[in-house]
Amino acid sequence: QHTEPFPCYNLSVLQTNKNFYSRLQELPALSRRTLVAEYSIHPRSARAFYVKQGQILRMIVDDKPQVGDLNLWNATDTRERFYSSKTRQLHSSHLKTGDKLWSCFPFLRPMATILFETVQYGVDKDGAGVHDVIGSRCDGYTLELLTGQKGAPSCHSSLTKAVSEFGLHESDVHDVFNVFMCTGFHRTTQEYFTKPTPVSQGDYMDLFAEIPLLVALCACPFGDLAVQCGADAKPSCSSLKCQVFEPAKEDLHGWEPPKPVSTAPIAHL
Numbered sequence: 001q002h003t004e005p006f007p008c009y010n011l012s013v014l015q016t017n018k019n020f021y022s023r024l025q026e027l028p029a030l031s032r033r034t035l036v037a038e039y040s041i042h043p044r045s046a047r048a049f050y051v052k053q054g055q056i057l058r059m060i061v062d063d064k065p066q067v068g069d070l071n072l073w074n075a076t077d078t079r080e081r082f083y084s085s086k087t088r089q090l091h092s093s094h095l096k097t098g099d100k101l102w103s104c105f106p107f108l109r110p111m112a113t114i115l116f117e118t119v120q121y122g123v124d125k126d127g128a129g130v131h132d133v134i135g136s137r138c139d140g141y142t143l144e145l146l147t148g149q150k151g152a153p154s155c156h157s158s159l160t161k162a163v164s165e166f167g168l169h170e171s172d173v174h175d176v177f178n179v180f181m182c183t184g185f186h187r188t189t190q191e192y193f194t195k196p197t198p199v200s201q202g203d204y205m206d207l208f209a210e211i212p213l214l215v216a217l218c219a220c221p222f223g224d225l226a227v228q229c230g231a232d233a234k235p236s237c238s239s240l241k242c243q244v245f246e247p248a249k250e251d252l253h254g255w256e257p258p259k260p261v262s263t264a265p266i267a268h269l
Contacts, residue, residue, distance in 0.1 A: 011090060014100075020254050021098065024056070024208065024247060025116050032248035041068070043237035046158035046218035048166055049244075050075050053212045054252055056115065056245040059179055060204040064238040065197045065224040068217050069137045069155040069176040071163070072101060072111050075212035078168060080107045084133045084175035094129030094183075096120070101177060101207070106265065109258040111213065115206040119199055121182070128184035128195050131205070135183060135192065137176045138222060138229055147230045153221035162216050179205060179217075181225065196226040210258050217242060 023029055033056065040062070041047045046069075051057050059068060074080035083104040091099040097117055100110035121130040139156035143149055160170045180203070182195040222229055223237035 008089060014090065017254065017256075018098070021113055021115055021208065024251060025206070029247060029251040032251060033245040034248075035243055036246045037244040039242040041217055041219045041240040041242065043219050043223070043239055044153045044158070044221040046155070046162040046216055047242075048159075048162040048214060048216040049242070051209045051213040051215050051244055052246075053209055053257060054247065054255070055209050056247060057112070057207045057209065057213075057215060058204050058243040058245065059207070059217060060241040060243065061180060061199045061201055062239045062241040063201055064236060065180075065199050066238040066240055067181040067197050067199075067220045067223070067225055068179040068240050069159065069220055070179050070218075071159055071174060071176055071216040072103075073168070073172070073214040074103065074107075074111070075214045078172060078214065080104060080111075080211075081172070081174055082111060082177065083108070084136075084177065087177075088133040091133075092129075093132060093134045093185075094121075094123075095131045095133060095177070100210075103211075106260065106262060108261040110210045112207040112209055115208050117205040118203045119180070119205075121198055126184060126193075126195070127187055128182050128193070130180065130182050130198065132178045132181055132183045133175075134185075135176070135178050135181065135194075137173075137178075137218075138220065143230050149230070152230075155218040155220050158218045158221070159216050162218070163214070166214060168214075173216075176218075181220075194225045194229075197224050215242075 072082040087102045101112045137155040143152045159173045180199045223235035227233040
């Protein structure tokens, strides 16, 4: 109990090509971006769409405060998908500019990199932060277990419906990146908690697609998380917006698409 804690891994090897990502957010590169697609995610619903390798996805608080649940797959091989707990282990419980969203085994490579996020909340007095990879997603099974309510709207159901149009199934939906969500662990009980999101209209996060992506984003049916999941009180729900940008070719100079960590299967003894 008296031993000083230390990081689980030496992560210095992951701190590469920072200048490239910084340049993408500077005014010259920003002015050369081209808007190629725009999507609205209505309250209590989800939408799925493709983002090409090298493009930039912007997730925006479109109106009132609202949180989102994000899933990612490799658009060319959906066996490769976002790995929430490994991302948490390699970075932090709450993600920030410069952190990456990692894929599952056996691929284990960056799927996307956070170029910029406007909230920059840090850690508050309760130990809470924004943009977490510690929660899973709200789902009808847990809500029925805890409240007896059947068929309640949930991120799990909305994401399942959205990706069904792309040939995916409920089993393909996975633990999410909780965008704009304010969460933490209680300092004494270690219980997972949520707080009302601090975001406001116009806040956004930019993700750089390291590989071709199938993206699914849900506008959570619990809205701004000002009420407890499953509570009788009606949550305040709003919409989210996504924009996809194409950087100028000259601004991608120096970037190398990531390869899977291993090209040969690991021998599991």
